[in-house]
Amino acid sequence: RKEVEQDPGPFNVPEGATVAFNCTYSNSASQSFFWYRQDCRKEPKLLMSVYSSGNEDGRFTAQLNRASQYISLLIRDSKLSDSATYLCGQAGNMLTFGGGTRLMVKP
Amino acid sequence: NAGVTQTPKFRVLKTGQSMTLLCAQDMNHEYMYWYRQDPGMGLRLIHYSVGEGTTAKGEVPDGYNVSRLKKQNFLLGLESAAPSQTSVYFCASSSTGLTQPQHFGDGTRLSIL
Numbered sequence: 001r002k003e004v005e006q007d008p009g010p011f012n013v014p015e016g017a018t019v020a021f022n023c024t025y026s027n028s029a030s031q032s033f034f035w036y037r038q039d040c041r042k043e044p045k046l047l048m049s050v051y052s053s054g055n056e057d058g059r060f061t062a063q064l065n066r067a068s069q070y071i072s073l074l075i076r077d078s079k080l081s082d083s084a085t086y087l088c089g090q091a092g093n094m095l096t097f098g099g100g101t102r103l104m105v106k107p
Numbered sequence: 108n109a110g111v112t113q114t115p116k117f118r119v120l121k122t123g124q125s126m127t128l129l130c131a132q133d134m135n136h137e138y139m140y141w142y143r144q145d146p147g148m149g150l151r152l153i154h155y156s157v158g159e160g161t162t163a164k165g166e167v168p169d170g171y172n173v174s175r176l177k178k179q180n181f182l183l184g185l186e187s188a189a190p191s192q193t194s195v196y197f198c199a200s201s202s203t204g205l206t207q208p209q210h211f212g213d214g215t216r217l218s219i220l
Contacts, residue, residue, distance in 0.1 A: 043211040044197070044211050046209075049208050089150075091205050091207075094205050096166070099149035
């Protein structure tokens with residue numbers, strides 16, 4: 001079993017929709033979690049860090065559920081420019097990533 | 108404002124050839140990392156370094172060697188390239204420990220025939 005698992009998608013949503021992704025992790029000792037955004041053939045870029053129960057930045061909200069060992073990313077009012085792959089990472093002994101969830105926002 | 112710079116951007120090798128990928132960061136970060144990214148596999152850590160002169164194995168170290176002779180540079184070597192090493196390689200750095208967010212270079216696309 002992979003340490004970090006994500007639904008690969010794609011999630012196809014209309015512009016303006018709210019969409020949520022989950023990411024499950026197996027290392028209960030992990031202290032920090034991250035969401036990265038990766039555009040096609042580009043490098044991952046940090047979207048949000050999660051150190052406690054959650055974090056919010058504009059239209060993006062990340063929540064951590066330690067009991068169930070998952071973190072979620074909620075995107076409100078989706079924009080065409082949100083189309084990308086979203087990578088979840090957990091930092092335990094080292095930073096490990098899920099395979100990513102692909103989001104496609106349609107007009 | 109360079110951040111993390113990787114060279115080369117693209118390379119095609121024949122099986123058995125050797126090469127070195129260079130990563131340079133100008134943020135004075137202590138930690139540096141090399142990842143490979145394959146379709147459906149996500150990012151997998153090859154080797155990392157917690158400071159100048161130190162290196163450690165990650166999740167998939169076999170077939171690769173690294174060196175960190177200077178704080179700003181982290182080199183990834185393939186001694187005898189194999190087709191299974193065809194991948195996109197990303198270098199990253201972070202200011203302190205593994206719990207800090209990492210900044211990535213824009214990748215090296217490596218094909219081994």
